[in-house]
Amino acid sequence: MKTPGLTKLRGSVTVTVRGEQLEQFINALAKEQIEVWNLTPISVDHMRMEIVVADYFRLRPLLKRTGSRAHVDGRAGLPFFWNQMYRRKWFLIGFLLFCAGMFCLTSLVWDVEVKGNVKLNKEDILQTAREEGIYPFQWTFRMPDQDKLSKDMTRRLPGTSWVGVSRSGTKVTIEVVEAAQPKNTELLSPRHLISKADAVVTHIFAERGQPEVGIHDRVRKGSVLITGQQGDLSVVAQGEVRGIVWHEYDIESPLVRKEFVYTGEKKEKGYLYFGNTAIQVWGYGKVSYDKMQTLTRLDPLTWRSWKLPIGWMSENILEATEIETQQTMEQAAARGMEGAKLDIKVKNGADAVVLKQKILHEKSDNGKVYMKVLFEVEQNIAEELPIVHHQGE
Known part of the structure; x- marks a missing residue:
């Protein structure tokens, strides 16, 4: 029999039936119009089938009439999923709160960097940026358009020919190009x-x-x-x-020339990092190499063109040895x-x-x-x- 429609939404169970009157049991199912599918005989008195959850509770009188027994081997579908989620509701609530917290953290400006200033005071540039709406813990979606920020800051900062504002993730970079000043001729003796x-x-x-x-x-x-x-x-x-x-x-x-080379032996470690904090996930154990070099690689989470302050950090610890060449x-x-x-x-x-x-x-x-x-x-x-x-x- 074909699988009925919407079984994922209605929920289904895999049932093993044992008894000496399995043929009468199957005829009774057909008479009661109970839909089953994937009916597989295992032995003379042993078979397996799948049935909708609602129809499973109609099996009891048929089992009693034919002297058979049923055992549930598996459960599938939305009702069981929600039941499982309900039993783990605190975990689900914590996960949702974590996602909400991460969304909030990644939607804030955490750092404002100033580049290119030589004569202009950094504090004056940051104060002007604050007045324009650029400062730590500001919501990124409340920041004005970057082109408008650039024009306004160029106008308000004397001694600049151009001010560029760019954002990468939670970091805002203000790049300053100072106006050219006439060179002072150095007086030489x-x-x-x-x-x-x-x-x-x-x-x-x-x-x-x-x-x-x-x-x-x-x-x-x-x-x-x-x-x-x-x-x-x-x-x-x-x-x-x-x-x-x-x-x-x-x-x-x-x-005799001495140099360090890699032996090919290595140990790998993996970490989840959040900002400047890293939590080791795997690769525990003591490293017993006498000489070694550690190579670190960061793989941050990205959204569009932004790099988030969380991601995966891997460490490769390579064993090295000293060789001598005559x-x-x-x-x-x-x-x-x-x-x-x-x-x-x-x-x-x-x-x-x-x-x-x-x-x-x-x-x-x-x-x-x-x-x-x-x-x-x-x-x-x-x-x-x-x-x-x-x-x-």
Whole structure:
């Protein structure tokens, strides 16, 4: 027999019937016009069927007449669902209150951030925003239109060329673009440009002042490269001077290279987070790794383009180990050279160029390579020296 209509709404039960007169029982069902479906014989005196809840209570006289017994194996449908919900009404009420609370919390402004201000006081910007209706614990749906806010705040904040207001979830960001101010010309004292190291000049450009040396000239530390003294007039010498400088380095490089690598073993932990509070859900247990690294990933709940302050946080704890790699003298020496060249750029500017390198001495001892290396470097060699006028001059 086909399943009657609206059984989900009316409710149904799965019934197992036992008895020696099952055939008479089925005939009685048909005579009383009781609808059953999915009738399945299990044995000679044993069958299973489904029946509407209202008709189940009409079975008692038929069971008594045929000497059969019935046992309910399963229940389905809306009546049982509501009955189950009623028994758990406090849980349902708590869940509804939780949803209502989360809706309220996510409909409030929790944080107002100001970006881009340099000269304008942050408190003045926040006060103007408050007067326009932007402040913590304000309902987001009560905020004015963002374009209107931007125009009004730009008009009310002197010294701004544009103010942008944007909202992401419970956070409002006020981005300020300050109006350009005329630059104040810095007053500089008269000065020379002198050499900061012994060098051979390779390039000289005097923007202001008089060059005192030429290309290929050898200069000593402290020599005047561009003078700011032009007759009785003192000026601020400006320009660029590059030269070849020699740097001597004592390099130590180990023959055994140590580095950390992942072993592939890891432990995962999962958390539910609410703002700055996280509750661990799974992944309990002590982590027994000697060396490890923890990678954290946040997956917040989103609604449209807003990120809510709740979501899932996962942690991957990766086991690491230290491995040692034996290097040849050539490999260790090359790594030492790279370190020295990097140090040259750090100390003398990113535009410093290593032209040549010469190993003056090299030996291997106690698991290390020792080298004395002379580097030929083209770099900026100019530094400032104020012109001091003595009294009476």
